[in-house]
Amino acid sequence: MAFTARSQETRAAILAAARRRFAADGYERATVRAIAADAGIDPSMVIRYYRSKDGLFAAAVDIDLRLPDPASLPPGRAGEALVRHFLELWEGDGPGEVLTVLLRSAVTNENAAERMRTIFATQVATALGPDVDDGPTRGALVASQLLGLALCRYILRLPPLVALPVDTLVADLAPTVQRYIGAPLE
Amino acid sequence: MAFTARSQETRAAILAAARRRFAADGYERATVRAIAADAGIDPSMVIRYYRSKDGLFAAAVDIDLRLPDPASLPPGRAGEALVRHFLELWEGDGPGEVLTVLLRSAVTNENAAERMRTIFATQVATALGPDVDDGPTRGALVASQLLGLALCRYILRLPPLVALPVDTLVADLAPTVQRYIGAPLE
DNA sequence: GGTGTTGGCCATCAACTGTTGACCTCTGGA
DNA sequence: TCCAGAGGTCAACAGTTGATGGCCAACACC
Incomplete structure (x- = not known):
């Protein structure tokens, strides 16, 4: 899955919208539908790409603090x-x-x-x-x-x-x- | 409203259960139904006594830090x-x-x-x-x-x-x- | 003993949730 | 030209949510 450049684009759009929503509303109140609307996409695509809301969340919180040595x-x-x-x-x-x-x-x-x-x-x-x-x-x-x-x-x-x-x-x-x-x- | 001793009792039971649930699960995941079940009461009573989930929440977070002078x-x-x-x-x-x-x-x-x-x-x-x-x-x-x-x-x-x-x-x-x-x- | 008020339960509502599967549509290679 | 497979939409599902209103039972008071 996920070959074309177009799919990577909407994939990234979903992730960006998810981070915005999760940051603003927290996990429970950030609905898949709202995230999809922000990304200008159908809610079902969110699930298609990230399997579940939990999967999307896991992808949204992936960070390296890069603390100085x-x-x-x-x-x-x-x-x-x-x-x-x-x-x-x-x-x-x-x-x-x-x-x-x-x-x-x-x-x-x-x-x-x-x-x-x-x-x-x-x-x-x-x-x-x-x-x-x-x-x-x-x-x-x-x-x-x-x-x-x-x-x-x-x-x-x-x-x-x-x-x-x-x-x-x-x-x-x-x-x-x-x-x-x-x-x-x- | 709220005259008899019995009503005050269940009122307090609801509040105690609400604090427990809110503390354990946070606002969104603490459902009126779960709180009512913990208090051994019907969900509708929770609304009757506290008007709404928000009203219950407001009653549940009422504290005086009593900081020393x-x-x-x-x-x-x-x-x-x-x-x-x-x-x-x-x-x-x-x-x-x-x-x-x-x-x-x-x-x-x-x-x-x-x-x-x-x-x-x-x-x-x-x-x-x-x-x-x-x-x-x-x-x-x-x-x-x-x-x-x-x-x-x-x-x-x-x-x-x-x-x-x-x-x-x-x-x-x-x-x-x-x-x-x-x-x-x- | 009737009677009205209160505590409590039940059935139900409308809205919203995450998730699924059927279907359309566009593209790119043979 | 055709057509397989991808991206994308639509409608609907089953479940849960907060909230409402009607109804019964117990109790206090006259």
Whole structure:
């Protein structure tokens, strides 16, 4: 299946519409019909191409955080780099939409939650470097601050956080993340 | 309406079942029928008592954070007190359930998001004391860390965060919150 | 003891969901 | 020129959803 260029086009149109709808409405309220309408296509085509709504969702949340390698950063600046990289992902059109989908649905959908867990357990925790047993704990603490920021700024849209420019946010949060990465814990 | 003791009983049973379902499944997937079944009552009664599913939801998310007055705390310890109080709310059966409902649905439901915004804009920001113009900003930063913690520990259930005892979490997060409250910002 | 009010159940509605299969239509190679 | 196979549409399915209104049973009050 899926040979001609035309089919790849509508396939991509469906995926784009799905990401938009999933990001805006969450998994349950984003209907196959609405996605199809946005893509200017019949609902049955959505199923034809992606087998089911779940299949479409799985295709819609496929992302690589591409976290910077901490070894390549000046020591003491890893926190700042992490916060900035994370924020720029969210500010970007493509990844930001995917991340919105992921976070929005991870909150109610167990599959999405599991995906989120592995993403942040593996990508973040291992990005901190292969040090010792409290690596996962530090990674989770970092995740709590970064995801909390994303939640408040991009999902809940708390006005003070929406108003702050990226640079200010980086400056304010970097010390926190830096401490979670390196400082001695309880 | 609603005079007899019996009606108040089933009314309360419906509300309890609703909180449980909303907390477990989120707004969309928690059906009136399932809530009614949990409460051992006919679905139509749910509508009778709460007018609509939305009305039931509004009744289910009614909470007062009861944040401690910072003036009554030893200075320099407000951050610690805030984190501990917040965590104990989530650990409690009653408030924890309501907060789960609120956060789970604020992510997809605009009404719930608005409620969340006012709760954290007013209750947290004003709890920091009536100082100046960056009060809301500081409040939002605090919210980003506290809500991020709740998200990762109680909703996404990141294993390392679930494993940590409350005291450890308080010790690890208190400096962050303390800094957001008091230290000079960018 | 009648009587009206209230709690509760049943049957049902209209709308909407994901999904399926029959059918049309266009294209490109033989 | 023909025609197989692809992309695409249409109508319909079976199930579930929130919500409504009619009906019966129990209880309080006169």
